[in-house]
Amino acid sequence: MATATMALPGRHQATSSFEALYRSCGADLYAYVASLLHDRTAAEDVTALAFERALRKRRSFDSGRGSERAWLFGIARNAALDELRRRSRTAALLAEPPDEAVSPGDDDADRRATVRAALAALDARERELIALKFHAGLTNAEIAVVIGVGESAAGTRLHRAVTKLREACNEPS
Amino acid sequence: MSRRETTLDPAVAAELAELERALAGEPSPFTALVADVHAERPVMTPAFAAKLDARVDEARAAPPRRSWLAWSPLGGLAAALVVAVVVVSNRDGGSSPSTESSSPAGSHASSSTEDSSAKAAAPQSAAGAATSQAAPAFGSPAARKVERSTSLALSTARADVQGVADDVIATSQRFGGIVESSQIATSDAEASAVFALRIPTKRLDEAIAALSKLAHVASLSQGSTDITGSFVSASSRLGDARAERRGLLKALGRATTAQEIDALKLRLRDNRSQIAALKGELNGLRRRADLARVDVTVSGNGHKGATGGGSWTPRDAAHDALRVLEVAAGVVLVGLAGGIPIALIGALGALAARSARRRRREGALDPV
Numbered sequence: 440m441a442t443a444t445m446a447l448p449g450r451h452q453a454t455s456s457f458e459a460l461y462r463s464c465g466a467d468l469y470a471y472v473a474s475l476l477h478d479r480t481a482a483e484d485v486t487a488l489a490f491e492r493a494l495r496k497r498r499s500f501d502s503g504r505g506s507e508r509a510w511l512f513g514i515a516r517n518a519a520l521d522e523l524r525r526r527s528r529t530a531a532l533l534a535e536p537p538d539e540a541v542s543p544g545d546d547d548a549d550r551r552a553t554v555r556a557a558l559a560a561l562d563a564r565e566r567e568l569i570a571l572k573f574h575a576g577l578t579n580a581e582i583a584v585v586i587g588v589g590e591s592a593a594g595t596r597l598h599r600a601v602t603k604l605r606e607a608c609n610e611p612s
Numbered sequence: 613m614s615r616r617e618t619t620l621d622p623a624v625a626a627e628l629a630e631l632e633r634a635l636a637g638e639p640s641p642f643t644a645l646v647a648d649v650h651a652e653r654p655v656m657t658p659a660f661a662a663k664l665d666a667r668v669d670e671a672r673a674a675p676p677r678r679s680w681l682a683w684s685p686l687g688g689l690a691a692a693l694v695v696a697v698v699v700v701s702n703r704d705g706g707s708s709p710s711t712e713s714s715s716p717a718g719s720h721a722s723s724s725t726e727d728s729s730a731k732a733a734a735p736q737s738a739a740g741a742a743t744s745q746a747a748p749a750f751g752s753p754a755a756r757k758v759e760r761s762t763s764l765a766l767s768t769a770r771a772d773v774q775g776v777a778d779d780v781i782a783t784s785q786r787f788g789g790i791v792e793s794s795q796i797a798t799s800d801a802e803a804s805a806v807f808a809l810r811i812p813t814k815r816l817d818e819a820i821a822a823l824s825k826l827a828h829v830a831s832l833s834q835g836s837t838d839i840t841g842s843f844v845s846a847s848s849r850l851g852d853a854r855a856e857r858r859g860l861l862k863a864l865g866r867a868t869t870a871q872e873i874d875a876l877k878l879r880l881r882d883n884r885s886q887i888a889a890l891k892g893e894l895n896g897l898r899r900r901a902d903l904a905r906v907d908v909t910v911s912g913n914g915h916k917g918a919t920g921g922g923s924w925t926p927r928d929a930a931h932d933a934l935r936v937l938e939v940a941a942g943v944v945l946v947g948l949a950g951g952i953p954i955a956l957i958g959a960l961g962a963l964a965a966r967s968a969r970r971r972r973r974e975g976a977l978d979p980v
Contacts, residue, residue, distance in 0.1 A: 461668060466656060473654035483660045490664070491671040523976035554648040563977040573649040576635065579628065587970070591620045598624045601631060605645055 457497065460507050461490060467575040468515050474570035475519045475563075485522050489515035505584035512575065512585045516567075557607030565600035572597055757843040757901040760813055762820055762834045763909075768827035769925075770912035773803035779826045780908050784809045787819040789906070803912030810903040823908060830911070843897045850890040857883045 468489060473482035492514050500510050558566060571577045571585060583593035620628075634642035656664070768776050777796050784791055789811035796805040811819045824832065860883060864876040 457672070465661070465664065469656040469660075470654045479654070482654065483656070483663070486656075487664050487667045490668045494668070494671040495674070517973060520973040520976045524972065527976065550648060551651055554652055558649070558652060562979060567977065569649060572631070573635070573646060574653045594620045594628055595624060598628055601627075601642075601645070604649070605642075608645060608648065 457494065460493075460511060464508060464511055464575075465490075468512065470574035471512065471567075471570045472515055472519050474574060475516075475567055476522060481522055481526070485515065485518045488518050492518065506581055508577065509581040509584035512571070512577065512581070516585055554608055557604050560607050561600060561603060564596070565603060568593075568597045568600045569604060572601075755840070756838065757840045757897060758813075759837045759839050759900040760816055760834070760904040761836070761906070762816065762832070762904060763907045764820065764823055764832050765830040765909045765911065766823075766827035767830045767911045767913070770798075770801075770803045772827070773798065773805055773910055773912035776827045776910050777805040777807075780805070780807055780809075780823060780910065783819065783822045783826065784811060784906075787815045787822070788812045789815075789819060789903075798912070801913075805908075805910040807906075807908040807910075809906040809908060811906050813902055813904045816904045816906070819906070823906070827910065839897055839900060843894065843901070846890055846893045846897060850887060850894060853883055853887045853890055857887065 465486075469482060469486045472485045472489070473479060476482050476485065489511065493511050496514070500507060504510075505513075558569065561569065567586070568582065571582045577585065579594045579597065580590050582597065583590040586593065588596070630640045631642045631646075634640035634646040640646075766776060774796065777794070781791055781794070784807075789809050792808040792810055794805065794807045797803065820832070820834075857880065860876055860880050864873065864880065867873045867876055
């Protein structure tokens, strides 16, 4: 990634640089968006679009309303949801094929297939929470900012999603 | 966050704490789950990472976009300034100078115009209208005799009254006029000057325009009276008197007796008096038509007009500054009166639109 530095000027003087945010969030943001969209190409476009929008709107960042990370993920979420809506209007979602085929008798592969199936069994909102927590590493407070609910509500929803995932993973196949 | 916060269930909080430990790499019941889910984490390709770098670099080079809302205060200020400048530049309107053209009852001419500038154009148009509408029932337009009168009130700084008065006299003379009477009064509190001028009617409009430039025009009124009837009547009577004189002279030539001669001489004497009186009447009428009466009042308790003479004093500056503030305050008040409801409606609309957009976005996550 690029090494140029740029301050993130906000109304409340953001302390870190955009470069630091970009470097720390790039991979996480992509993982979150890809989990939401189930489409690598679209995820790449939306990830880039989110950073572009963040750069354009960097003056609107308000540290009083959450961390830069939450702000950036909020932008990415809006872009991803817009993309989902666009796709729902134009064509049915074509799920990408799994990365690798599961060969019978391979425990790791079986385990991964189970997890993948468990994730697929979650609804979109639960899958989003899992992505924000497991892939992006956001705190519950940051998740609350991103999805626009209170921190307790975010924690409760996250717990529900994790429990559901855990149960699905432990179910005998 | 505007939503109502509720306390997290302790059991839920404890499990979430365990999850946090697992995510931090510490031993936890969630360690396996975290590892399994992490294994499913989408990873960007090196090609996309490079492409993302390029797109972000490109976006970084672009200047940050400033919201139109950020410019709205400046726009409002600029608009207020423009209005203030326009109003102040026409601040003669604030002192309500009036320009009117009127004619006494019975006259055919009557026109009225309200023009705050009250400069040369107004008198000309008013006078022109008066003249054109003052057509008598008899006689050709060229032969019409119209008496015109103007009353002009000027206001200026007290100290400038004498100077303006001198200018009034000089202007009157420049246009071939005469000063019938003048009166200048000054005191510590105020000063004033009153003039009765006679200006050749043909140059009246020019003269009024020139006089109007001497100081701030507080008011201007013009009137016209058609005196053609009186003039024709007097001319006719003069003709009759002259015809009678000729007849009397012929009769006198034919008179033979002293009594007859005395009687004719007596009638001739009366006739001479009548002719002289009619000539005087005609001359008076001719003079009224040829020389317009212009009453000029200069008052020294007003501020200087924009075209008035003299220098721009600190007092004038303070007055102008106050006027600008008055206008600006007025603009702000009007803007607030009209703008607040519009802004409220706009804000409500924006909130509703934002809420609707958010609902539509969230709907993308709902099951189809």
